[in-house]
Amino acid sequence: MRLGENRYGKSGIRLATVLRRGERHDFTDLTVDVAVEGDFAAAHVAGDNARILPTDTMRGTVYALAKREPVGSVESFGLRLARHFVDTVEPVSAAIVSLAEQPWTRIDVDASPHPHAFTKAAGGRRTAVVQATSGGDADVLAGVEDLYVAKTAGSGFAGFLSDELTTLPETDDRILATAITAHWRLRGLDHDWDRLA
Incomplete structure (x- = not known):
């Protein structure tokens, strides 16, 4: 084995x-x-x-x-x-x-x-x-x-794919709220990490 x-x-x-x-x-x-x-x-x-x-x-x-x-x-x-x-x-x-x-x-x-x-x-x-x-x-x-962000105006959702089961109406103004998780990789290891965060 x-x-x-x-x-x-x-x-x-x-x-x-x-x-x-x-x-x-x-x-x-x-x-x-x-x-x-x-x-x-x-x-x-x-x-x-x-x-x-x-x-x-x-x-x-x-x-x-x-x-x-x-x-x-x-x-x-x-x-x-x-x-x-x-x-x-x-x-x-x-x-x-x-x-x-x-x-x-x-x-x-x-x-x-x-x-x-x-x-x-x-x-x-x-x-x-x-x-x-x-x-x-x-x-x-x-x-x-877990970076939580919200925008209370100026966020739209339109022009999306629609079929016979789509019920969501298009809009050019709505509330947007989400949690962001993001990762990035930089070349090399000699960085001011605090400045980049």
């Missing part, structure tokens, strides 16, 4: 960081999933865990790398994590790190943004899926999820 490609990992790792700059604090709230690929066959066919990195260590790695230096963008943090796993864990040939950032906005107090009080913000979650290989290659798929 030959075991095919396999991966394992830890999902749903919650990471909240606070960067204190005097009275003003910056708050980051991430959910991180880590998966690694490599030669783990002995664990599955012989019960030998000698080449298995515990998923608890994956969770701890997320926290440790966040503590070493500021998280920054989800894309750059994902690259740091993925490179760490492929560069330092010998049997790992590829690492896939998925991140989603929950946006928070400062609460207004007396018409001014409070320096360290926040409320959950609208505007969608910023996402990144980063894959790195032991050969040095890396890829970033950036994006946004």
Whole structure:
């Protein structure tokens, strides 16, 4: 019997960081999933865990790398994590790190943004899926999820295909409301990810 490609990992790792700059604090709230690929066959066919990195260590790695230096963008943090796993864990040939950032906005107090009080913000979650290989290659798929938008005028729907079962009337003015999920891939890895998001 030959075991095919396999991966394992830890999902749903919650990471909240606070960067204190005097009275003003910056708050980051991430959910991180880590998966690694490599030669783990002995664990599955012989019960030998000698080449298995515990998923608890994956969770701890997320926290440790966040503590070493500021998280920054989800894309750059994902690259740091993925490179760490492929560069330092010998049997790992590829690492896939998925991140989603929950946006928070400062609460207004007396018409001014409070320096360290926040409320959950609208505007969608910023996402990144980063894959790195032991050969040095890396890829970033950036994006946004659950970006809710609405337009109350100036949105029409006309000129569409119609058959004997079509009952929808054409209109040149209606309410448009939708949730957007979008992903994009850029060439290269040397970007100001915050400027692009």
